[in-house]
């Protein structure tokens with residue numbers, strides 16, 4: 168049984184370094200530090216968004232959570248059980264509880280199988296139901312995702328992008344998961360369809376107490392669906408907090424920069440000014456900058472940033488950030504959903520209100 172104090176999914180000090188070059192003797196010569204020393208907890212029924220620009224390690228992190236990519240170091244716990252060292256058979260049984268939904272539903276559906284066959288696959292694979300009861304369950308799953316049972320005999324190419332994503336969601340639900348990792352799950356869809364799919368995911372979450380890892384490069388997409396948001400830069404976590412903390416009182420210069428790049432129309436949060444924007448290009452993950460990895464692009468960088476450790480420091484309300492100088496950042500007119508200024512003296516108070524509002528929804 169799920170204990171509400173036990174995270175449904177937890178990663179501890181997780182790293183993934185891909186070897187991209189070897190010498191003549193086959194020894195590693197260059198490694199991409201795709202994910203570096205990331206620790207996160209996901210509580211049952213919670214939505215944790217992982218955001219950051221392309222290449223920051225979001226997908227690698229998501230796949231390591233399912234052990235679709237083997238971590239270089241660190242551990243993964245599913246419902247309190249260390250699954251890092253499980254053998255193939257044991258792992259396959261646990262995978263039933265963590266499902267993945269990709270960006271492109273067409274690529275993840277077999278064009279030669281009817282959607283009924285596709286949705287029935289996990290029922291067979293994990294021996295969830297005998298053959299005689301599978302059809303009724305497929306009908307039920309189709310209804311749950313807003314499709315009609317009589318559509319079960321159709322093929323993926325007969326459906327729109329949004330409908331195909333509903334099929335993928337039905338297939339994920341068939342294995343009765345506890346966690347669904349949504350990797351850019353709505354990015355390829357039109358905005359109106361995006362919100363329909365997000366609403367569907369929210370409804371299913373409430374119904375089945377599902378936990379979501381929601382991977383996205385787009386902060387505006389995750390704002391309304393996330394309990395907490397983890398912000399990544401070049402393989403490192405730079406900020407972690409409730410959605411309200413991140414949007415109303417962002418602390419790390421990278422989070423401030425991400426918020427400054429959201430189109431005004433996409434969110435009611437007023438954009439930070441241009442002075443918050445990053446300079447230059449993303450450095451190579453093969454040789455990330457020393458100290459704070461953002462220092463080569465940070466508009467607020469100072470000499471010490473080349474050597475500071477990049478570790479998350481959390482306040483009493485669970486709002487964690489890796490910039491030790493965040494309190495000294497210039498007071499930016501971030502809008503803060505209607506507040507006029509970002510007075511640091513008021514920030515602790517706002518944080519307290521937000522933590523209070525989030526209490527019961529989010530892990531500390």
Ligand SMILES: Nc1ncnc2c1ncn2[C@@H]1O[C@H](COP(=O)(O)OP(=O)(O)OP(=O)(O)O)[C@@H](O)[C@H]1O
Pocket residue numbers: 185186187199200201219220221222223224225226227228384452
């Ligand atoms: N199999 C691999 N071999 C070598 N490098 C890889 C491999 N997979 C990912 N990478 C590199 O690891 C880094 C992180 O990639 P990842 O796909 O996790 O980032 P991401 O934030 O999900 O980006 P995107 O949104 O573009 O997929 C990138 O520099 C990428 O090029």
